[in-house]
Amino acid sequence: MLLCALVFLQACRGGRPAAVIPPAPEAPAFQAAFTAAPVPPAVQARMQGRSYPDGARIPLSELRYLRLSYIDFSGNPQTGEMVCNQAIAQDLIEIFQALYQARYPICSIRLMDDFNGDDEASMQADNTSCFNYRTIAGMRRLSRHSLGMAVDINPRENPYVRRSGVRPAGSEPFADRSRDFAHKIDRNDLCYQLFREHGFTWGGAWASVKDYQHFEK
Numbered sequence: 195m196l197l198c199a200l201v202f203l204q205a206c207r208g209g210r211p212a213a214v215i216p217p218a219p220e221a222p223a224f225q226a227a228f229t230a231a232p233v234p235p236a237v238q239a240r241m242q243g244r245s246y247p248d249g250a251r252i253p254l255s256e257l258r259y260l261r262l263s264y265i266d267f268s269g270n271p272q273t274g275e276m277v278c279n280q281a282i283a284q285d286l287i288e289i290f291q292a293l294y295q296a297r298y299p300i301c302s303i304r305l306m307d308d309f310n311g312d313d314e315a316s317m318q319a320d321n322t323s324c325f326n327y328r329t330i331a332g333m334r335r336l337s338r339h340s341l342g343m344a345v346d347i348n349p350r351e352n353p354y355v356r357r358s359g360v361r362p363a364g365s366e367p368f369a370d371r372s373r374d375f376a377h378k379i380d381r382n383d384l385c386y387q388l389f390r391e392h393g394f395t396w397g398g399a400w401a402s403v404k405d406y407q408h409f410e411k
């Protein structure tokens with residue numbers, strides 16, 4: 195288990211880029227690498243009591259299960275899983291297709307349930323995710339993640355910054371956005387541009403707190 199975690203972290207911190215050529219966008223293999231479907235029963239079972247607690251006020255029928263190809267920090271193609279609201283499923287398919295074509299590096303895309311619904315653990319693993327039925331950190335109000343209408347991208351390098359501190363723990367070096375570093379989301383970033391084109395707002399533009407990983411509709 196510990197070895198797995200170490201290998202996983204190592205994979206996210208980089209390594210030698212591999213010379214892998216993604217399939218052409220028009221190829222059936224490319225289309226098949228990005229799919230949206232009703233949440234399958236096996237995935238529903240994984241979600242129950244984790245990202246989907248008892249009393250969650252959104253029916254599972256309004257959510258979609260996405261399989262998304264992406265390029266990891268080592269330059270290797272991977273397949274990720276994401277659950278989102280049906281209203282943004284097509285947006286996310288198109289955004290992640292464009293990110294893949296541009297070889298935009300993403301550390302990992304796993305369901306929040308792999309982290310027992312623990313947002314901090316997912317962020318510390320630099321995991322990109324969407325649906326998680328939870329309140330906004332430090333508040334009682336439900337987050338847009340609770341409706342599957344918000345996505346967090348590479349959270350370790352793009353932390354949630356407020357006066358009382360930085361989340362996830364350990365991401366303090368990335369809170370200073372005047373610095374230059376890999377995987378930083380700013381207004382020149384492709385990810386930022388794609389989400390804006392699809393009508394999402396960016397947490398990095400908020401006035402009171404800054405949530406550089408966060409895009410919502």
Ligand SMILES: [Zn+2]
Nearest residue numbers: 344345346408
């Ligand atoms: Zn978020």
